[in-house]
Amino acid sequence: MSIEDKQKLQRNGRVTIRTVATHAGVSVAAVSKVMRNAYGVSDALRARVTDAIEALAYRPSRAARGLRGRSFTIGVLLIDIRNPFLPEVIAGVNGVLAPSHYQAMIGVSDARVQLETSLIESMIDYKMDGLVLVAPRLPSEILAKFAVQIPIVAVGYHDASATAFDTVNADDQRGAEIAVEALLACGYRDIEMLSLGERQGHAVSVVRQREIGFRRAMQRGGLGSSPAIGKIPIASPKREEAMRKFLSRKDRPRAVFCWSDLDAITLLSLAMEMGVRVPEDLAVIGYDNSSTAALGLVNLASVDQSGRELGQVATRALISRIEGRTASEHILQIPSLVSRNSLIRSGNSTDR
């Protein structure tokens, strides 16, 4: 027995649960029990095993774990890694996970449905314990199908009627309303929204939600029943073209609400190049309150939806689901506005 074991050790350097068991003089099952702190372990046994684990610097193989039970890993799917809002969500996820025994593995889908599907499948195949999907592109039915196989929390995906998975969102309708209300309060009446190009963003996406909120606030403010919403293509150079066209329009509005800081900041830049003064000629409000928006050079007013908090909340929801909850939860956070010079010239700021 002992000889056999030594041979096994020599064949492959890896410290396995078996090595630990022999070292502690107990069974493999006992070690497993301690690892998962399962029922039926005496203090004495636990101590012996813990010591052995320590002494051998044993780490359970996640691959093997996944084959049978938990892998203690949660998968995070990002639609895009360039939008600076998304890293914030990751930070939130990691923050919650750090003190636990879970770890995050991230996949980037680059907004391609194909890749998104195959990444989700991979994560399931890895027997990850749960998934946080950030702004997924997939339709709700497909998500529901996946959710049968693995606990799922979707962030930035408005589908409060989903029963198979949870959703965590900032209230994007409200966020857009807040932006419009702020513009109204500054006295602007001539307001448009710049949104994402046609084919991007289905009905449940944050973009469409912001459009809905925009329309409602405009109507409520008595500014027409169908306010103007421009569509900006996502890829260069059409994106910049569309913005330039907007900026040089004769009937350009006095104020604009952009669906994302990403667009708002580029708009600010082009406005400067084209000699359109902000906010004198054009007031701009963005969305996400990214760190770039906060730069003195940029000074972009923006709706803040704390991606960090979203990530935290989503992770907690996921863990509770992994640990047994079955009823679906749909959480909405209320965003807030950060006012800066692009909205209205503040007194104490240095002139440009």
Add this chain to the structure above:
Amino acid sequence: MSIEDKQKLQRNGRVTIRTVATHAGVSVAAVSKVMRNAYGVSDALRARVTDAIEALAYRPSRAARGLRGRSFTIGVLLIDIRNPFLPEVIAGVNGVLAPSHYQAMIGVSDARVQLETSLIESMIDYKMDGLVLVAPRLPSEILAKFAVQIPIVAVGYHDASATAFDTVNADDQRGAEIAVEALLACGYRDIEMLSLGERQGHAVSVVRQREIGFRRAMQRGGLGSSPAIGKIPIASPKREEAMRKFLSRKDRPRAVFCWSDLDAITLLSLAMEMGVRVPEDLAVIGYDNSSTAALGLVNLASVDQSGRELGQVATRALISRIEGRTASEHILQIPSLVSRNSLIRSGNSTDR
């Protein structure tokens, strides 16, 4: 036999390699061979198996694969997800991986050595096939120890003497030289570098390399044997404090080279707030040529080291190593300078 099999199918909906084998009327081993396109498979067999795989929509379990052989996953470790340079590297990695059967899983270490270690261990435990470490913090000996267990390519980690793993870098010394040379060419003599705070970045890190290049270029230009290198702390608010202090120094130099766009852009912002004109009072060159630097509002000259390309090259190196190469490779790319208004006022640009 067949009855047993059907019972197995009913117990768990999952389509396994066994299901495929029965469906195609071949052995499990045969299916495995086809999956890995191993030697000794006739066209007829391959066709039968492929059909069955298609018909059943079979996906091999990565967990089980990892237990025995390849998992066809490569792990990417990012030191930080906020630095916009790093997503570029990811884009490069994903670009190369997309047409292959490999997939990337990303872990974020947040610059914590502890977390970095445990993520690498996790990836090994998942039996990933190889690792791309982006700007790792760990010392070379430790990396070498890990490299025994799994193929490793380090990006942004200058250790050309490493034999256990590969490195892929932009030539950071040269990059810094290019920056200094550009400043010299514009007639500036009074040049300082703003680098990362003391405890960040060990000798092999890109930051230290840029310092070396800076010193060499300055000496070569006849500007003293120990040119000034300021250290900027990484965390707010000390970071901004240090920059303000620099900007308000009486003996402030006429030109500054920042180790990263991240710092350069903040510096630009603070300069504007404090009424320091760029480039008239202070010329600035950054590093990474991030998308923010390219904005008209920012217009920051920057050393471009194409993170995308770095990611691509690293991934190709990793795959070749996975497929058998053992001799280590150390690849250096040459960076280039993108000149913008922060370096010298260009004629055709609109004045601010």
Add this chain to the structure above:
DNA sequence: CAACGAATGTAGAACGTTCTCCATATAACG
């Protein structure tokens, strides 16, 4: 036609866990 080698397919032992019984020891109770 015997002998051999190449090509093709299969059986079955790993891989390192989890987890369901089971066995045993101890405590509690009448």
Add this chain to the structure above:
DNA sequence: CGTTATATGGAGAACGTTCTACATTCGTTG
């Protein structure tokens, strides 16, 4: 003291692959 409940530990079957031997078939060659 017998019976029953409870607490503790262990045996061993999964889990879904890969991969090493080995068996079979079929040409080819001397």
